[in-house]
Amino acid sequence: MKSFRNRLLVTILGWLGMLLAGLFTVIGQLFPMYAESGGQTRVWLILGLLFAAAMLFSAIIGHRIIKIHSLPIENVTETALELVKGNYRARAYEYSTGGTVQLSSTINVLARNLQEITATRETEQERLKTLIENMGSALIMIDRQGTVSLVNKTFLDEFSLSDQVTENKFYKEIDIPPVVEKFIDHVFMTETSARDQVSFDERLSTKHLDLYGAPVIGKHERWLGIVIVAHDISALKRLEQVRKDFVANVSHELKTPVTSIKGFTETLLDGAYKDTPSLLAFLEIIQKESNRLEMLIKDLLDLSRVEKADFQVEAKPTDMKKVIERAEELVRPRLEEKSIRLETELASVIVQGDANRLIQVMTNLLVNAITYSASETTIRVDLSQQQSEAVVHVKDQGIGIEASEIDRLFERFYRVDRARSRNSGGTGLGLSIVKHLLEAHQGRVEVESAVGVGTTFTIYLPLAK
Known part of the structure; x- marks a missing residue:
């Protein structure tokens, strides 16, 4: 930019020099005439004034020329340097006169295009970064x-x-x-x-x-x-394994009673029905296995219903003490069969829940306690209120559970002692149903156990509003 201004200044000075040279030539021709007539001093004065006027005129013209031709180019150059630095917001001043109007306009269009391209690129990069990160x-x-x-x-x-x-x-x-x-x-x-x-x-x-x-x-x-x-895909693998285990367990649980029923039925058809004692014994076994099949199918249907995402209970104010007493009546024959004592300490607590479903929960917990308890032991049930929850403890003196097995208690078909629970007619689905029903009530269940000492199930239910 400085070199351009210097070249422009030299051009202007050359033009002024030529102008002054022509002026002095004319004056030089007139000077002898005035000098002979005795006006030498006046001539030099006139020459000085003319020179000063010429210089002033030259300065004005030069400044005007520099302003018109140099400043726009200098402004455009500075704008271009800002664009090189990455400042795409820079703009050149668009002069209304001179030959640089199109240049300034073009550099501004370029700056706007670069700014739009940069903004679009930054937006795309931000979107890509957000997509990758999330x-x-x-x-x-x-x-x-x-x-x-x-x-x-x-x-x-x-x-x-x-x-x-x-x-x-x-x-x-x-x-x-x-x-x-x-x-x-x-x-x-x-x-x-x-x-x-x-x-x-x-x-x-x-x-x-x-x-x-x-x-x-x-x-x-x-x-x-x-x-x-x-x-x-760990969760998918676990679900796949659960599905495989479920199919295998259902097949196994159904196979045992069906095989028994089929075998004793074939024996009776082969002539054993003629022997009355054998006939009665076989019919009792067939009835027992049929009941077991019915219980398994019923539990499977219950579990299928409670595991649905849209499953809801008809929650309303319910007397939890009466729920426990009703569950006790239902398991009384099992208690008497094994001579197990049931001790209770029940406070009057009103919970927000479905009475029928809560009876099912308590019945399953009591049946589980009876199944894994020896004869002539004691099962204790306590009901109390703690802050905004009802708390129920079901404590037995059974075989207990290893610490490593507690997390699996609520899996479908999981049994601590498979032989004992199967002989007692258990399906292995009771605790899984308990867990899902309590979750539907906005409650929870906890387990504490020691091998050879016993197990305590503690359930928490919200109080009635």
């Missing part, structure tokens, strides 16, 4: 040198890592399970898409991951690296 799957990108270029929060949480540990590190340097590292090696070395399901031990459980890897291809088919996406 996606449910873990994601890691590795460049062609094997350096980690991008990881999302899910990946860091999945493998208990931090940004400092993974940032600009070689992927083999970060602490990830060997099976995952092996999968990354395969995708990185073959430069082809791959998918696999892997599992590895994490603390006290097994984690299952569905892995997908693909190469990242840029312009002109240039390989830029790979991207790995990992989705945790």
Whole structure:
């Protein structure tokens, strides 16, 4: 810009020099005439005034020319430098006169376009970043040198890592399970898409991951690296195992009574019905197994209903003391059969619940206590109120439960002592039904047990409003 102004100034001065040279030539021709007539002093005075006027006129014209031609170009240059620095908000002043109007307008259009492109790019980058950070799957990108270029929060949480540990590190340097590292090696070395399901031990459980890897291809088919996406499918694997166990358990539970009924029926048809004592004994067994089938089917239907997402109980103010007393009446024959004493200490507590469902809960808990208690022992039931909850304790003197098995008590078909519960006619679904019914009442159940001492089930129910 300075060189342009200098060249412009030299041009103006040259033009003024030529003007002054012509002026002095004319004066030089007239000067002898005036000098001969005795007006030499007056001539020099006139020449001085003319020179001063010429200089003033030259300065005004020069300043005007510089202002018209130099300042717009200087302003456009400064704006262009700001755009180079990344300041796309900079704008050039659009002068109304001169030949730089189109230049200023063009540079401003360029600045606006750059600003819009930058804003669009920033918006897209923010959207992409938000998508990557909040996606449910873990994601890691590795460049062609094997350096980690991008990881999302899910990946860091999945493998208990931090940004400092993974940032600009070689992927083999970060602490990830060997099976995952092996999968990354395969995708990185073959430069082809791959998918696999892997599992590895994490603390006290097994984690299952569905892995997908693909190469990242840029312009002109240039390989830029790979991207790995990992989705945790541990919950799906557990559900699949629960489904398999459920089918296997139902098949086993149905097979036993059906086999018994079929076997004794065939024996009777083969002629055993002629022997009255055998006939009565076999019919009793068939009736017992039929009752067991009926109980199993009933519990399965109940469990199916209470496990539905839209299952609700008809909650209303209910006397919990009467509920427990009714459940006691229902299990009285079982108590007398094993000579088990039932001790109760019941306060008058009104809960918000469905009386029939709560009777089912208490009956299942008492039947469970009777099943795992020896003859001539004691079962104790206490009912009290603690703050805004009703608390019921069902304590037996049974075989007890190992600490490692307590978490599995409420699984379908799970039994602490399979032989004893099966011989007593249990289905293995009672405690699972108890858990779901209490959750439907906004309540909960807790278990405390010691092997050889006994077990205490404690249920909590909200009081009536």
